[in-house]
Amino acid sequence: xxxxxxxxxxxxxxxxxxxxxxxxxxxxxxxxxxxxxxxxxxxxxxxxxxxxxxxxxxxxxxxxxxxxxxxxxxxxxxxxxxxxxxxxxxxxxxxxxxxxxxxxxxxxxxxxxxxxxxxxxxxxxxxxxxxxxxxxxxxxxxxxxxxxxxxxxxxxxxxxxxxxxxxxxxxxxxxxxxxxxxxxxxxxxxxxxxxxxxxxxxxxxxxxxxxxxxxxxxxxxxxxxxxxxxxxxxxxxxxxxxxxxxxxxxxxxxxxxxxxxxxxxxxxxxxxxxxxxxxxxxxxxxxxxxxxxxxxxxxxxxxxxxxxxxxxxxxxxxxxxxxxxxxxxxxxxxxxxxxxxxxxxxxxxxxxxxxxxxxxxxxxxxxxxxxxxxxxxxxxxxxxxxxxxxxxxxxxxxxxxxxxxxxxxxxxxxxxxxxxxxxxxxxxxxxxxxxxxxxxxxxxxxxxxxxxxxxxxxxxxxxxxxxxxxxxxxxxxxxxxxxxxxxxxxxxxxxxxxxxxxxxxxxxxxxxxxxxxxxxxxxxxxxxxxxxxxxxxxxxxxxxxxxxxxxxxxxxxxxxxxxxxxxxxxxxxxxxxxxxxxxxxxxxxxxxxxxx
Amino acid sequence: xxxxxxxxxxxxxxxxxxxxxxxxxxxxxxxxxxxxxxxxxxxxxxxxxxxxxxxxxxxxxxxxxxxxxxxxxxxxxxxxxxxxxxxxxxxxxxxxxxxxxxxxxxxxxxxxxxxxxxxxx
Ligand SMILES: Cc1cc2nc3c(=O)[nH]c(=O)nc-3n(C[C@H](O)[C@H](O)[C@H](O)COP(=O)(O)O)c2cc1C
Numbered sequence: 235x236x237x238x239x240x241x242x243x244x245x246x247x248x249x250x251x252x253x254x255x256x257x258x259x260x261x262x263x264x265x266x267x268x269x270x271x272x273x274x275x276x277x278x279x280x281x282x283x284x285x286x287x288x289x290x291x292x293x294x295x296x297x298x299x300x301x302x303x304x305x306x307x308x309x310x311x312x313x314x315x316x317x318x319x320x321x322x323x324x325x326x327x328x329x330x331x332x333x334x335x336x337x338x339x340x341x342x343x344x345x346x347x348x349x350x351x352x353x354x355x356x357x358x359x360x361x362x363x364x365x366x367x368x369x370x371x372x373x374x375x376x377x378x379x380x381x382x383x384x385x386x387x388x389x390x391x392x393x394x395x396x397x398x399x400x401x402x403x404x405x406x407x408x409x410x411x412x413x414x415x416x417x418x419x420x421x422x423x424x425x426x427x428x429x430x431x432x433x434x435x436x437x438x439x440x441x442x443x444x445x446x447x448x449x450x451x452x453x454x455x456x457x458x459x460x461x462x463x464x465x466x467x468x469x470x471x472x473x474x475x476x477x478x479x480x481x482x483x484x485x486x487x488x489x490x491x492x493x494x495x496x497x498x499x500x501x502x503x504x505x506x507x508x509x510x511x512x513x514x515x516x517x518x519x520x521x522x523x524x525x526x527x528x529x530x531x532x533x534x535x536x537x538x539x540x541x542x543x544x545x546x547x548x549x550x551x552x553x554x555x556x557x558x559x560x561x562x563x564x565x566x567x568x569x570x571x572x573x574x575x576x577x578x579x580x581x582x583x584x585x586x587x588x589x590x591x592x593x594x595x596x597x598x599x600x601x602x603x604x605x606x607x608x609x610x611x612x613x614x615x616x617x618x619x620x621x622x623x624x625x626x627x628x629x630x631x632x633x634x635x636x637x638x639x640x641x642x643x644x645x646x647x648x649x650x651x652x653x654x655x656x657x658x659x660x661x662x663x664x665x666x667x668x669x670x671x672x673x674x675x676x677x678x679x680x681x682x683x684x685x686x687x688x689x690x691x692x693x694x695x696x697x698x699x700x701x702x703x704x705x706x707x708x709x710x711x712x713x714x715x716x717x718x719x720x721x722x723x724x725x726x727x728x729x730x731x732x733x734x735x736x737x738x739x740x741x742x743x744x745x746x747x748x749x750x751x752x753x754x755x756x757x758x759x760x761x762x763x764x765x766x767x768x769x770x771x772x773x774x775x776x777x778x779x780x781x782x783x784x785x786x787x788x789x790x791x792x793x794x795x796x797x798x799x800x801x802x803x804x805x806x807x808x809x810x811x812x813x814x815x816x817x818x819x820x821x822x823x824x825x826x827x828x829x830x
Numbered sequence: 831x832x833x834x835x836x837x838x839x840x841x842x843x844x845x846x847x848x849x850x851x852x853x854x855x856x857x858x859x860x861x862x863x864x865x866x867x868x869x870x871x872x873x874x875x876x877x878x879x880x881x882x883x884x885x886x887x888x889x890x891x892x893x894x895x896x897x898x899x900x901x902x903x904x905x906x907x908x909x910x911x912x913x914x915x916x917x918x919x920x921x922x923x924x925x926x927x928x929x930x931x932x933x934x935x936x937x938x939x940x941x942x943x944x945x946x947x948x949x950x951x
Contacts, residue, residue, distance in 0.1 A: 368844025
């Protein structure tokens, strides 16, 4: 038994900023002070505050240390672990109080969160099945196999109101029900979508890294509910930590008899295998994903038939998203009423979002459905850096749309977001401020879909490319007002005619920016100006002779020698040479350089 | 593993360990002085005994934490029991055996062991 636990985040964010070395050094220092029988070091999953990593938490005090470096380790051990003195300088600033510190759960970042899918992330060691069991892991599976019929399970999920977290928001219980006929007589499959292709999203990765067993347990429950004996997790190979922990988890679950034959002596068999994806966005689409698992090139196929009827290897199949799975055991243990008590009328429970872009607390948050965008950005996310103004937030990634400032108070749920032209998506939430050009953003997302289009259907393969070309023209100041109409016409045509969700949703970022920021498009087309000062062809850099002190810094930094001037006298930019890289603008100490 | 009982046995074994990482600060805090004076007087075995026993007994509202010098070096090892809404109790000249007594009497049953408290010295 240990008197103190030192938790170190082993998620991808903290790992890339050196948490593995911190663990190594902690173990060494702890040994040096002969504390290795008293203090244990636990590698956990993600705590969410990725912007402040690497994160180290010391219990029982609950001291939350942020941005820890290997050099800080000897002090943490000698001061905190040996003498019981908190190392205040390393505490997460928000927790510091005059006479000590507040628990992390009382900070702005955590206070309004509600962790269901992420409940174990950052709390347990994901590589130890017994820690998962210690937080009631596999209890739901035991309950289902011992006390419930398969139909009871489906009814319970239906009653909870859970909807898929992968993007479309389809009722999970209904999906299971469609696949539940003819149990015992046909081969069926249960799949987990861990492809997570939305740029900037890392919700699913964090669940897999922080709590892999929850996915295994939930898939086994679903296998029992629909009568399947085999599961597949389709996870992208670019998530090596997630893959490693899933492999460890599957091995341990088999060893403990929680996967395999005759689970809990109930006569029910279930096993799970991993399939690694190569990282194509389209492989997150359900039919393409199944085609890829079958060993073929990841291309979608027409629906119907729906996977519940004819899915993987032509057999009835259910596919759910990682976060959807992460909710299942909790719903079974706490009851559907508990789950349905959170959220809004038609969107129950919580949703995990990956906050990125122009926001202070870049990271992972889980909020009850119905929380306003304002709360997420201003309170939980800590607002926008450098006092800039909020312009819009993109949800749903390349399939979604933007939410402008006028809808800052929208209560986030499936239906409200659709109503304002965006969508929930899988949970990527990218914040944009006044320095972002919305035409450029639309172009960015379209570039992504052009790249990721599998090429099987013409509207998507050629249509998105044509749209991108028009956007490119506009950002170069060569667009016309007719182009805007053409853009819209193409957008609707592609939406109606593309084969799969990728093409059907690809025009959304363009349509939503046209809806809310048409004036920015018009400024590019008519005035040949980029109001945010992003599109390089439409702006030039100038030096204000009043402010310029002649320090010569800009002239020295300019990579093309476009700036000239005598020392201590106002400088000048030769616009014919300038390549608009912005180095002078970013580095002028006197704010003398401006964009026009 | 074939039965729910086996699962339960693992859960109970692990619950204390995972529950240990609790954020709440509303329970009882048992504070052990761990400055040089405390350590020299034998505070470390007192701390580990307290921590082990509290976890063994599943007292999940009790947190055993350490602090620096309490300022009464000649009474070390010192253990303070701080309970919300109650007066702080300071135990002095602690040993592992006395610590076990305090857990059984004070933390489990709520009776202050007055023969070890500061005001008795
Ligand atoms: C182009 C495209 C990409 C998708 N990518 C993902 C993904 O990365 N992860 C995911 O869970 N769902 C993704 N989906 C949605 C899936 O097709 C499917 O609806 C979902 O996995 C079903 O699970 P759920 O009901 O639990 O949400 C994508 C859909 C499309 C059209």
